[in-house]
Amino acid sequence: MRRISKWTIPVIQVFIAILFVILVYAVSWVGETYTFEGTSYEPYDPYFGDSIYLEYDALKGRHDVDTGTVYVSFQQGDDGFATIDRIESNPFFGGVRANYFDRVVYIEEMNVYRVSQDEVEAVEGEQSFTVQVDIAPWGMLRMYDLKSK
Amino acid sequence: MNAPADFFPKGMIQVSIDKKVREWQEAGLLDEATGKRLVDYEYEQRAASERQNHKPPVLIIVGSILLALSLFSFVAANWQVIPDLLKIGLFLLFMVGCYALAERVRLKAPKYVTLLRVLGFAFFVATMAVIFTTYHLSGQVTLLFWIILAMAILHRLLYKHVFFTIIAAIAAFVAVTSSFDGIGFILIVFGLIVSWAWFHFTEETFDRTFAWLTVYGLLNLIGQYADYEGRLWPLWSLVILHVFLLFYRERAAWQATYLFVAAVLSIGYLIHVTERWLSQRPPSIFEATLLSIAFVAVYLIHRRSDLLWVSFLAIVPFALFEDTGVLLAIIIEVIALSYLIRQDMTRQPTTFAFIYFLVVQLTIYFIYVWDRLDISLFFFIGALIVFALSLALWWRNRTKGDVTT
Numbered sequence: 398m399r400r401i402s403k404w405t406i407p408v409i410q411v412f413i414a415i416l417f418v419i420l421v422y423a424v425s426w427v428g429e430t431y432t433f434e435g436t437s438y439e440p441y442d443p444y445f446g447d448s449i450y451l452e453y454d455a456l457k458g459r460h461d462v463d464t465g466t467v468y469v470s471f472q473q474g475d476d477g478f479a480t481i482d483r484i485e486s487n488p489f490f491g492g493v494r495a496n497y498f499d500r501v502v503y504i505e506e507m508n509v510y511r512v513s514q515d516e517v518e519a520v521e522g523e524q525s526f527t528v529q530v531d532i533a534p535w536g537m538l539r540m541y542d543l544k545s546k
Numbered sequence: 547m548n549a550p551a552d553f554f555p556k557g558m559i560q561v562s563i564d565k566k567v568r569e570w571q572e573a574g575l576l577d578e579a580t581g582k583r584l585v586d587y588e589y590e591q592r593a594a595s596e597r598q599n600h601k602p603p604v605l606i607i608v609g610s611i612l613l614a615l616s617l618f619s620f621v622a623a624n625w626q627v628i629p630d631l632l633k634i635g636l637f638l639l640f641m642v643g644c645y646a647l648a649e650r651v652r653l654k655a656p657k658y659v660t661l662l663r664v665l666g667f668a669f670f671v672a673t674m675a676v677i678f679t680t681y682h683l684s685g686q687v688t689l690l691f692w693i694i695l696a697m698a699i700l701h702r703l704l705y706k707h708v709f710f711t712i713i714a715a716i717a718a719f720v721a722v723t724s725s726f727d728g729i730g731f732i733l734i735v736f737g738l739i740v741s742w743a744w745f746h747f748t749e750e751t752f753d754r755t756f757a758w759l760t761v762y763g764l765l766n767l768i769g770q771y772a773d774y775e776g777r778l779w780p781l782w783s784l785v786i787l788h789v790f791l792l793f794y795r796e797r798a799a800w801q802a803t804y805l806f807v808a809a810v811l812s813i814g815y816l817i818h819v820t821e822r823w824l825s826q827r828p829p830s831i832f833e834a835t836l837l838s839i840a841f842v843a844v845y846l847i848h849r850r851s852d853l854l855w856v857s858f859l860a861i862v863p864f865a866l867f868e869d870t871g872v873l874l875a876i877i878i879e880v881i882a883l884s885y886l887i888r889q890d891m892t893r894q895p896t897t898f899a900f901i902y903f904l905v906v907q908l909t910i911y912f913i914y915v916w917d918r919l920d921i922s923l924f925f926f927i928g929a930l931i932v933f934a935l936s937l938a939l940w941w942r943n944r945t946k947g948d949v950t951t
Contacts, residue, residue, distance in 0.1 A: 403649055405704060406645065406697070406700060407642050407645040407666065410641060414638055414670075414677060418681075421681045465727070488733075489730075504685075
């Protein structure tokens with residue numbers, strides 16, 4: 398008993414860390430893919446860093462929901478781009494955590510896109526983009542494949 | 547190895563003591579037993595000093611520090627280009643290393659064990675921070691805080707050191723306050739189980755107080771989750787928490803937290819009673835009555851004199867109907883004074899009763915005088931009140947002392 402309990406805590410903690418990493422990778426395996434339209438405040442210049450700050454005009458809130466922290470899910474619009482489907486104050490299965498103020502919904506994880514080396518040429522000097530986002534049922538998401546529109 | 551310094555004396559003692567003792571014995575200066583004891587003693591001394599002198603040489607220490615520093619700076623300089631999984635693995639390795647080292651030195655140097663385990667826990671938190679920043683998981687932060695709390699409590703239960711209680715208390719505070727943004731049903735249940743385990747499996751007052759407060763915070767979160775619109779939920783949570791007293795019947799120091807929370811709540815309602823968000827939404831008569839009945843019922847069920855003071859909160863919901871706050875101020879003033887007097891009469895410690903009384907005075911003074919006086923005069927009179935009250939208490943203690951002697 399003593400020998401087992403000695404290693405309980407480190408083993409559980411390693412397990413938790415691995416679980417989170419697996420959850421991150423599982424987003425792309427089981428998540429649903431949506432295409433979002435995003436714009437940046439100014440044209441992308443690789444000289445100032447590898448991040449683009451994106452805004453999404455399509456993510457509008459609703460009057461019957463209180464401002465502050467909200468949870469949202471998405472659906473594919475007629476033009477092929479994602480729009481908000483469900484928006485609630487309490488978490489629900491499949492909901493992504495977001496901030497809602499000024500009639501716009503902000504998703505913190507989707508605000509910044511890290512541009513990889515091979516993408517730089519395609520998006521340099523551009524201001525409006527499309528981006529693919531995998532969204533997992535447990536609320537994690539992963540952005541990839543940024544393209545100029 | 548550094549041969550001359552270590553090697554020579556050993557040889558010298560071997561030769562000289564054995565030889566000298568034999569020489570003295572032959573000369574008839576020593577008998578055989580004394581000679582043997584002398585030789586044994588010298589060998590023992592020799593062995594002891596050898597054990598003490600078994601330290602790595604200075605150059606190796608300096609060298610290893612430099613090596614560690616250069617390793618750290620190398621890793622830090624290339625942090626961006628290290629693959630994500632390698633980063634996480636590195637931190638996990640350090641974490642496991644700390645726990646393994648703690649087990650190794652447990653018998654040899656017990657004073658470092660707790661330090662190493664705390665370091666291990668710190669590396670766990672750091673690992674999770676690395677995972678969360680590299681993968682942008684800001685949406686799951688609340689879950690992370692509750693997991694950290696659960697691990698801190700597990701440390702407390704398995705390693706039984708009071709330091710982990712403090713860590714758990716801090717983690718609980720962060721978890722509860724960050725959850726007010728929004729918390730899901732599963733997380734509430736998880737939090738309740740974890741903090742109940744903390745409460746149940748430790749006997750210490752210190753732990754139970756914090757565990758109790760965590761449960762109280764969680765109950766308040768449930769009100770938030772259920773979109774409760776009124777302003778009386780903190781009182782309902784306190785009523786619900788009396789269930790604990792049905793199962794943990796023995797009188798223990800942690801139960802004073804009921805009084806503490808009741809005191810904080812009364813001050814809180816007193817401060818906010820004149821503000822709009824509270825006064826413009828008076829509770830329904832039905833809810834106020836129900837709550838008052840619940841408070842009185844709690845006292846009648848448990849029949850404990852200290853709970854009597856908690857049940858006085860039954861007055862608060864009705865006092866909220868009167869939005870100038872004068873009624874609530876008078877009631878709380880009377881309760882604070884009578885509590886102080888009762889503690890004094892029954893010869894129980896008056897410190898907390900007096901602090902509560904003082905805070906009530908200052909709150910009322912702030913609410914009703916702040917707008918009406920010049921600021922310097924305000925603080926001058928406030929200071930005079932505090933001074934007069936302290937003087938009265940001191941006088942009271944002095945005369946009481948005279949009586950008992």
